[in-house]
Amino acid sequence: MPMLESLAKLDPQQWDALLPDSQPFLRHAFLSALEDSGSVGSRTGWTPRHAVHFDGEGRLTAAFPAYLKQHSYGEYVFDHAWADACDRAGIAYYPKLLVGIPFSPVSGPRLLGDPEAVAALLSDVVTSLAPWGLSGLHVNFTQPDSDRTLETQPGWLERLGCQFHWHNRGYRDFRDFLDALTSRKRKQMRKEREQVAEQGIAFEWREGDSLDEAEWDFVYACYATTYHVRGQRPYLTRAFFSLLAQRMPEAIRVVLAKQGTTPVAMAFFLCGAKTLYGRYWGCLAEYDRLHFETCFYQGMDYAIANGYAHFDAGAQGEHKLIRGFEPVLTRSWHYLVHPGLRDAVADFLEQERVGVHAYAEQAAEALPFRTGS
Incomplete structure (x- = not known):
């Protein structure tokens, strides 16, 4: 299973051909600009390790934009408390592997390509986590296509978040x-x-x-x-x-x-x-x-x-709410190698999920629209 250390080694057309929509953050141009500018790399704690799968003719059939992480900054799905708990318990939380877009809390495609090749590549990565010395695999800000794949895989934990988007x-x-x-x-x-x-x-x-x-x-x-x-x-x-x-x-x-x-x-x-x-x-x-x-x-x-049709103005939110930005649930998925950590996080996420739903419902009640608008 190849892991690319730089997108410069890959034909941009092959990568972009896997993208199901025109969202700019997944494009080879965007991700390679992060790498070539030094915005990501070992110096910043975002080391590219893109998971890729090629068929017998050398064509790219599946890929994930992935990074080895030595910290949790710039992700916007906050797991600092998980890392602190591991530190107290003597469990190494870093490095971990993150599938997502650096510094960009934008939901979008994450598991790219042919569904069968995607499932096989995902399984290969999960199996390799422990041998590579990684605590887990995290897939941030997914869309329904990735959700459907991940919810059928054993051991994965879903996490909800809430953002505020404006709709035209x-x-x-x-x-x-x-x-x-x-x-x-x-x-x-x-x-x-x-x-x-x-x-x-x-x-x-x-x-x-x-x-x-x-x-x-x-x-x-x-x-x-x-x-x-x-x-x-x-x-x-x-x-x-x-x-x-x-x-x-x-x-x-x-x-x-x-x-x-x-x-x-x-x-x-x-x-x-x-x-x-x-x-x-x-x-x-x-x-x-x-x-x-x-x-x-x-x-x-x-x-x-x-x-x-939509305007996504970034993370965080109550100041957006009163200006007509509506609550939108976001999703991320987490596979944790240590069984005790996985069980503890699963319990936490079950409670957190109730709170996120309640928060989004309360937020919707505070929207500034006239009744019937």
Whole structure:
């Protein structure tokens, strides 16, 4: 069973041919840009070990984007408590193997290719975990096709999460969306947008091939600032943005917030066939309500104008809820080698699942839509 240490060793067309939809995060261009820019690798604790299967004629028939992990940062499915419990019990939790997209809490295809080849490859990886000294295999942010495969395999544990996504209900424009809200929430959003405009800030949407390197410097400075203010190191390197702009510019959108001719903030988006993904944001100074406008309202406006059915603005959420982003359940799957750990996590997940369902139901009750909208 080959494990690729770099996607550079694989023909991009072979990899992309396995993708069932146009979501940008699984594309060879995106994943290889992470590798070639140094955003993932042994230095960052995200070491590529992509599982691949070739038929007798050398054609790629199944694959998983996978990484050896020495920590749990950048995954957005939080298992730090599991690692701490293992440490107290003298069980090695790291390294582990993760199937997912680094730094991107976006649900999508994970087990790629022919179903029979996928099942065989998955079984081979699971069987190899203990000999490789790995504590487990984790598959994060799955879609129903992968769920159906994993739920039939022995030993796998399902975990639920909750995100908040905005859905375009066929709105003609942003005003049409506002008309679907309660009067109080409608006035609040209008006021927030007016407060930004009163500061002399306007917005400019750009595609990936229209930004020069100086503008990408600004984008990266904004992105990095969101980490620096929390005393953290940015996940992505500056080189990632230039490489991605070279390799898949048609999927990139950047909105620049400008005060006069001076850019002061930005938000970075990727485009799928039906979904707009808001990924990164940053501002070099403090402006009242600019975060909400740049990250949410601009994206909603753009989604309406360009016919996107959904807008996924990233992880976390109550501040999205009151702006019309609805709770959506997410799923991840976990295979743990140590039987005692597996049993303990299974008990925990059974209790957590009840809480996640209750949280999502409570959240839905707080949505700002008028009754009947």
